[in-house]
Amino acid sequence: MQFFFEVLIGGLLSGVMYSLVALGFVLIYKASGVFNFAQGSLVFFAALTFVGLMEHGLTFGAALAVTLLVMILLGLLIEKFVLRPLVNQPQISLFMATIGLSFLIEGLAQLLWGANVRGLDIGIQDEPIGWIADATGVNVSKFDLSAAGIAAVLVTLLALLFSRTRIGRALRAVADDHQAALAVGIPLQQIWGIVWAVAGFVALVAGLLWGARNGVQFALTFVALKALPVLILGGFDSVPGAIVGGLIIGATEKLAEVYFGPYVGGGIEGWFPYVLALAFLLVRPEGLFGEKIIRRI
Amino acid sequence: MVQVASMAAQAEPAAQIALSVNNIEVIYDHVILVLRGVSLQVPKGRIVALLGANGAGKTTTLKAISNLLSAERGDVTKGTIEFEGKRVDKLTPNELVRRGVCQVMEGRHCFAHLTVEENLLTGAFTRKASRAEIRAALEKVYHYFPRLRQRRGSLAGYTSGGEQQMTAVGRALMARPSMILLDEPSMGLAPQIVEEIFEIVGNLNKQESVSFLLAEQNTNVALRFADYGYILENGRVVMDGAAGQLAQNEDVKEFYLGLSTAGRKSFREVKHYRRRKRWLA
Numbered sequence: 001m002q003f004f005f006e007v008l009i010g011g012l013l014s015g016v017m018y019s020l021v022a023l024g025f026v027l028i029y030k031a032s033g034v035f036n037f038a039q040g041s042l043v044f045f046a047a048l049t050f051v052g053l054m055e056h057g058l059t060f061g062a063a064l065a066v067t068l069l070v071m072i073l074l075g076l077l078i079e080k081f082v083l084r085p086l087v088n089q090p091q092i093s094l095f096m097a098t099i100g101l102s103f104l105i106e107g108l109a110q111l112l113w114g115a116n117v118r119g120l121d122i123g124i125q126d127e128p129i130g131w132i133a134d135a136t137g138v139n140v141s142k143f144d145l146s147a148a149g150i151a152a153v154l155v156t157l158l159a160l161l162f163s164r165t166r167i168g169r170a171l172r173a174v175a176d177d178h179q180a181a182l183a184v185g186i187p188l189q190q191i192w193g194i195v196w197a198v199a200g201f202v203a204l205v206a207g208l209l210w211g212a213r214n215g216v217q218f219a220l221t222f223v224a225l226k227a228l229p230v231l232i233l234g235g236f237d238s239v240p241g242a243i244v245g246g247l248i249i250g251a252t253e254k255l256a257e258v259y260f261g262p263y264v265g266g267g268i269e270g271w272f273p274y275v276l277a278l279a280f281l282l283v284r285p286e287g288l289f290g291e292k293i294i295r296r297i
Numbered sequence: 298m299v300q301v302a303s304m305a306a307q308a309e310p311a312a313q314i315a316l317s318v319n320n321i322e323v324i325y326d327h328v329i330l331v332l333r334g335v336s337l338q339v340p341k342g343r344i345v346a347l348l349g350a351n352g353a354g355k356t357t358t359l360k361a362i363s364n365l366l367s368a369e370r371g372d373v374t375k376g377t378i379e380f381e382g383k384r385v386d387k388l389t390p391n392e393l394v395r396r397g398v399c400q401v402m403e404g405r406h407c408f409a410h411l412t413v414e415e416n417l418l419t420g421a422f423t424r425k426a427s428r429a430e431i432r433a434a435l436e437k438v439y440h441y442f443p444r445l446r447q448r449r450g451s452l453a454g455y456t457s458g459g460e461q462q463m464t465a466v467g468r469a470l471m472a473r474p475s476m477i478l479l480d481e482p483s484m485g486l487a488p489q490i491v492e493e494i495f496e497i498v499g500n501l502n503k504q505e506s507v508s509f510l511l512a513e514q515n516t517n518v519a520l521r522f523a524d525y526g527y528i529l530e531n532g533r534v535v536m537d538g539a540a541g542q543l544a545q546n547e548d549v550k551e552f553y554l555g556l557s558t559a560g561r562k563s564f565r566e567v568k569h570y571r572r573r574k575r576w577l578a
Contacts, residue, residue: 088368166422173408173419180406182365184468185394185423 006138007258008251013144015230015250016151017213020206022227022234022242023155024199030162030175030237031195034083034094038102040224042200045109046071047207047216051120052113060123064204071204074105075196083196084189106221117217122208147209151243154205158198158239167194175237229277235290244288249273315341315476315508316362316398321376321386323354323361323532325369331357332532334376337510339476344502344509346519346540348553349529355512356403358529359478362510363400364390380476394423397475403512404484405461407468409454413445416453416464420471431471438467441497459490466494470501476508477501483515491515495522516553520544528553 021043028036049070053063082097124146128139162168174181174191182188210223226249234245257269280287316339323332332354339345347355360366361373364386378386380398388396399420408416417438421431439446442463448456453464462482469477479498483491499522501507513519520526520540528536528549536549543549 088370166418169411169415169419170422172411172415176408176410177406179365179368180402180408180465181419182368182390183363183400183402183406184420185391185399185472186419187389187391 002137004255005136006140007254009138009140010144011251011254012247013141013148013250014254015246015248016144016148016243017206017209017246018223018226018230018249019243019246020147020151020154020202020209021223022230022246023158023239024202024206025224025227025231026237026239026242027158027195027199027202030239031171032083032192033091033175034098035091035236036199037095037098037224038078038105039199039203039227040221041102041105041109042071042074042203043207043210043223044216044218044220045074045105045207046200046204047120047211047220048109048113048118050204050208051118051211051216054120055118067204068201071200072197073200075198075200076193079189079192079196083192087188102221106218110218115218117215120208120211120216122212124212126213143213147213150205150209154202155239155243158202161198162239167191171195226273229273231287232277233280233287235287238287238289241287241289249276252276313341314338315381316510317379318358318362319377319379321358321361321378322374323357323366323371324374325371327372330532331371332361335529335532335534336376337527337534337537339508339510340525341475342502342506342508343524344498344511344522346516346523346526347510347512347529348514348516348519348526350514353529354532355529356480357532359400359480359510359512361386363398363478364388364393365400365402391423394472394474397473398478399469399472399474399476400478401465401469401480401482403480405458405465407453407456407461407464409452411453412450413453413456413460413464414449417445417467417471420468423472434471434473438470441470441501442467458486459494462486462490462494463497466497466501470505470507474507476510479509479511481512481514483513483518491518498522516549 021039024039024042025036028034028039046067050063050067053066054060058066078101082101083094086094086097124143126141126143129142129145132138132140162171170181170186170191173186174188178188206223207220210220214220230242230245230249233248234241234243253269253272256272257266261268318335318337320334320336321332322330322334324330335354335358337345337347347358349355357366357371360369360371362378366372373386377384380396385393385396385398408419411419414435417435418431421434424431426434444460445463445467448460453461456464466477466479466482482494482498486494495518498509498511502509511519511523520543523540526537526540526543527534528543536543536546538546544554
């Protein structure tokens, strides 16, 4: 039983890491209906920039601040030069544009900072927390728990932004109906700019945590693929959905690996989430928390 | 131009022109000519109806004024639009709303996943108002549309067509406009609800002195509530006049009100409406 909990908690905490990446997707999708394939590249870019700046002798705080600025700027530039000219084009064109963008950003990141794998130390060790292990016998990673805490704060902030503020209301209005939003005087470009800047910020947080855990390397971009089942499960347009989806995916993939893996020779962690997502897609296409498709009969 | 101005002046000599559209031409996708020189004027504090059949260019005219055309690859290629004496044809919709012109789009376009009250609040986006002022604006909307107060917490997507139309008009009101461009408010609504909405439009016009430019296919209702009317056909104004006069005009009766003195005719006998030629500068 103790082992079960250890696996479960480990899974839930790693799920939070997926949620962090999924969150970036949700933001953009919610406000502009674009599935931003480049989110993974943004995560990679953020982590690489941060590490690169640290190597150039900047302090942790300074590197963080500069990277944040760079990410916000990058978000604004993407909105202005890629998405704005494509307004009112079919969804698939926008999607293709973000695919192109993702390769561009990856290339740019490696051009600027080089392609070698780097370590990233953000000062939190990946070790069991002593007092929890003593009290219950369950090992909980300090790093994972901190990452979960950071994610929780981020999600709370975003949820408040969306539901309580004037800008948040405008964001949701834009997500619902571009034309009507324009008609009531909401400046779409300003709203999209804000969303991309926030997505850049989320990518930075995800990039730091993932980079610290797996090392800053090209494989970081594949983290985005892990976010896909999370999105399908939680709903593409729901911030809480990204979190719950991440938790479910994280927990089930670890449990499946440990308990079913041995029967089929292991290695199911890699694809089990996709099976889960596929099954979910058949039953509930809008995801757990996705906005219900409103149909009046 | 001259003619229109003189006729408007006849109707009400003291009326000040709030909105003036001068001979605009609109082209979609660089090739499709939709408006071929439309001119019209809305005096301050009046309701002006823009009438015509499907595809005549009513919606395009309104969108040209509110600058929503560019989002549909449309472009005003000729002519000018002035609001309160200043050119507004190059403004963004956001700036236009700030100046007091707000459009209520055809088919309501409520934000389906926002509650009715949230919908209304988005209307105040352009205003730099305090919480209390916003509260007061909301109360005003609820005063005119008591039904919305009851539905304030429901998702707009689940409210009835009439309630959505009220939400859309209420949302525009939140921006405290001096002119509302109202596109086809009767669309898909029961006659009783249409009547109710037009009553409220009339009240808003009188009590809040909001001017309305109103595109409508329901000529009958529109002419009853409007002060003045323009009739569009194939992207041109073919007739205009005080609402009372238009309602009495034989051609209007026959073509737009479905009334005729000679009883029901077969379609073959219908004479082609001879357009009054307008040679505009």
